[in-house]
Amino acid sequence: xxNRSFLVVTGLLVLAFVLSIALGxxxxxxxxxxxxxxxxxxxxxxxxxxxxxxETILWEIRLPHTILVALTGAALAGSGAAFQGLFxxxxxxxxxxxxxxxxxxxxxxxxxxxxxxxxxxxxxAFLGALGTIYAVYALAKVGRIVPLTTLIxxxxxxxxxxxxxxxFLMLVSDQMVLQAMSFLLGGxxxxxxxxxxxxxxxxxxxxxxxxxxxxSLNVLQFGEEQAQQLGLSVEKIKILIIVAASLTTxxxxxxxxxxxxxxxxxxxVIRMVWGGDYKKLIPLSILGGGFTLLVSDLAARIVMAPxxxxxxxxxxxxxxxxxxxxxxxxKREVFW
Amino acid sequence: MKxxxxxxxxxxxxxxxxxxxxxxxxxxxxxxVRRGEILGLIGPNGAGKSTLIxxxxxxxxxxxxxxxxNKQNITSYSPAERARVLAVVPQARQLGGAFxxxxxxxxxxxxxxxxxxxxxxxxxxxxxxxxxxxxxxxLADRKLAEISGGEQQRVLLARALAQDTPVLLLDEPTTxxxxxxxxxxxxxxxxxxxxxxxTVLMAMHDLNQVSSTADRVALLVDGSVYSIGNPEDVLxxxxxxxxxxxxxxxxxxxxxxxxxxxxxx
Numbered sequence: 385x386x387n388r389s390f391l392v393v394t395g396l397l398v399l400a401f402v403l404s405i406a407l408g409x410x411x412x413x414x415x416x417x418x419x420x421x422x423x424x425x426x427x428x429x430x431x432x433x434x435x436x437x438x439e440t441i442l443w444e445i446r447l448p449h450t451i452l453v454a455l456t457g458a459a460l461a462g463s464g465a466a467f468q469g470l471f472x473x474x475x476x477x478x479x480x481x482x483x484x485x486x487x488x489x490x491x492x493x494x495x496x497x498x499x500x501x502x503x504x505x506x507x508x509a510f511l512g513a514l515g516t517i518y519a520v521y522a523l524a525k526v527g528r529i530v531p532l533t534t535l536i537x538x539x540x541x542x543x544x545x546x547x548x549x550x551x552f553l554m555l556v557s558d559q560m561v562l563q564a565m566s567f568l569l570g571g572x573x574x575x576x577x578x579x580x581x582x583x584x585x586x587x588x589x590x591x592x593x594x595x596x597x598x599x600s601l602n603v604l605q606f607g608e609e610q611a612q613q614l615g616l617s618v619e620k621i622k623i624l625i626i627v628a629a630s631l632t633t634x635x636x637x638x639x640x641x642x643x644x645x646x647x648x649x650x651x652x653v654i655r656m657v658w659g660g661d662y663k664k665l666i667p668l669s670i671l672g673g674g675f676t677l678l679v680s681d682l683a684a685r686i687v688m689a690p691x692x693x694x695x696x697x698x699x700x701x702x703x704x705x706x707x708x709x710x711x712x713x714x715k716r717e718v719f720w
Numbered sequence: 721m722k723x724x725x726x727x728x729x730x731x732x733x734x735x736x737x738x739x740x741x742x743x744x745x746x747x748x749x750x751x752x753v754r755r756g757e758i759l760g761l762i763g764p765n766g767a768g769k770s771t772l773i774x775x776x777x778x779x780x781x782x783x784x785x786x787x788x789x790n791k792q793n794i795t796s797y798s799p800a801e802r803a804r805v806l807a808v809v810p811q812a813r814q815l816g817g818a819f820x821x822x823x824x825x826x827x828x829x830x831x832x833x834x835x836x837x838x839x840x841x842x843x844x845x846x847x848x849x850x851x852x853x854x855x856x857x858x859l860a861d862r863k864l865a866e867i868s869g870g871e872q873q874r875v876l877l878a879r880a881l882a883q884d885t886p887v888l889l890l891d892e893p894t895t896x897x898x899x900x901x902x903x904x905x906x907x908x909x910x911x912x913x914x915x916x917x918x919t920v921l922m923a924m925h926d927l928n929q930v931s932s933t934a935d936r937v938a939l940l941v942d943g944s945v946y947s948i949g950n951p952e953d954v955l956x957x958x959x960x961x962x963x964x965x966x967x968x969x970x971x972x973x974x975x976x977x978x979x980x981x982x983x984x985x
Contacts, residue, residue, distance in 0.1 A: 603827055603830050614828065618799070661823070
């Protein structure tokens with residue numbers, strides 16, 4: 385497993401991580417940033433000659449934010465890769481089966497009751513995502529099996545429905561429109577260590593399951609019939625992968641908002657460079673997703689500093705043209 | 721099944737019916753495939769050949785009747801259990817092009833691998849053996865998208881062989897192949913059947929290939945068995961006319977002595 389592809393992507397991720405904790409409205413020299421980080425982690429005496437607020441910015445704001453962004457990108461790209469494998473469609477991503485919109489609706493629904501408290505937002509997103517999966521699955525089911533074509537159609541329909549519900553909720557409760565707008569554009573709604581603590585178990589378990597599903601996804605690339613004939617319990621595996629990918633997506637959406645295109649672009653680039661073996665593709669997408677969203681987030685923070693753009697705007701500006709480029713390419717040659 | 725152990729039915733299909741929604745695809749089909757034989761499955765398009773293979777491999781559920789695989793009801797097998805007894809060679813089309821030939825053949829071991837799919841020594845041995853038997857070892861590192869249709873069909877046969885099952889189902893394996901690949905695939909298959917004592921059910925289009933390859937032939941029409949038996953008894957001009965609605969003449973192959981079916985045009 386350990387080979388050049390992993391070294392390259394991990395290296396990029398580490399680089400982006402260091403830049404992300406160092407750069408922003410206030411620039412902390414990367415060397416200082418690393419020193420502060422090391423001393424905080426090891427509990428050693430600080431011996432640097434930097435202003436004290438560097439430590440506060442780094443430890444209380446930048447580091448949790450950076451970790452959350454990296455995990456969000458990792459989650460979106462990992463679940464995107466899994467959905468693409470499951471649907472055998474290079475254009476699939478968490479948005480395709482409506483899971484992201486469902487999670488968004490759940491989150492917004494919680495936001496429209498300010499008295500409930502923002503830390504219940506993730507619960508809302510989870511319920512929204514799970515409700516979406518359930519509805520999509522029930523709609524898409526034909527007899528005992530779930531053909532992927534009906535699954536995608538049901539996903540698009542339910543996704544449109546949940547988006548409409550979200551818009552409706554935003555319109556009727558006008559005091560939360562700004563917060564919700566920022567959320568839907570992919571702006572983090574919460575900061576500090578708290579969201580990480582809540583999200584981490586879900587992200588970790590979801591992504592671990594996705595990584596372990598690589599072999600099953602490989603078998604599924606020959607179609608559901610052949611996969612079943614080869615001995616895979618296709619229906620069970622599909623549910624497992626859908627649940628893992630959806631929970632991962634919901635955890636990411638609930639803390640970082642609705643960020644598009646990461647789940648589409650990252651697995652695609654990884655596939656073009658290192659091939660379509662899902663045992664490698666999933667973990668590489670997870671690492672690459674962390675890197676890509678960190679870079680996008682850095683751009684969002686720096687371009688109009690001290691103002692911060694919602695990172696979803698940056699990913700859409702880069703991702704949408706990429707999406708069109710894939711479409712053009714897919715018309716010309718079959719590389720799937 | 722009673723006394724002659726050599727000839728017992730590995731696959732026993734009893735009064736099997738299957739439907740696609742409202743459409744009847746198989747009606748009251750009964751036939752058995754004996755150990756070590758190649759049973760050729762023929763019939764016009766839509767006769768139910770592929771449907772029968774789909775039911776036997778657990779893809780489609782029967783609406784009535786039973787299928788016994790090694791005397792045990794097919795529905796009592798889990799997908800992995802069944803895949804250790806029965807392998808399917810589908811028609812080559814739209815293979816996952818991103819995989820190498822070796823990776824694809826190794827996936828034949830899915831039923832033996834754990835969830836993580838980490839192959840052991842035996843899995844690799846079976847994979848290399850299967851590639852060797854089907855003469856594709858030299859293609860091991862080539863991507864599926866880069867090889868010819870005939871080579872892809874060999875990969876699918878190799879994958880089924882790597883599955884290491886006593887029973888093979890083949891769905892028109894020669895349909896997309898040119899004459900050379902058709903002949904060599906069938907020759908390979910026939911020698912493997914003898915060497916490994918495999919039991920084979922093979923849906924086929926070409927009546928002359930059936931005649932030269934199969935030990936027995938089942939002729940399906942409209943989802944029912946029209947005739948079953950030795951090739952020369954089933955492949956008669958009368959039977960063919962009644963099922964394919966085509967006038968044919970049957971002559972003997974000058975070398976093998978097997979029946980040759982010639983359409984009269």
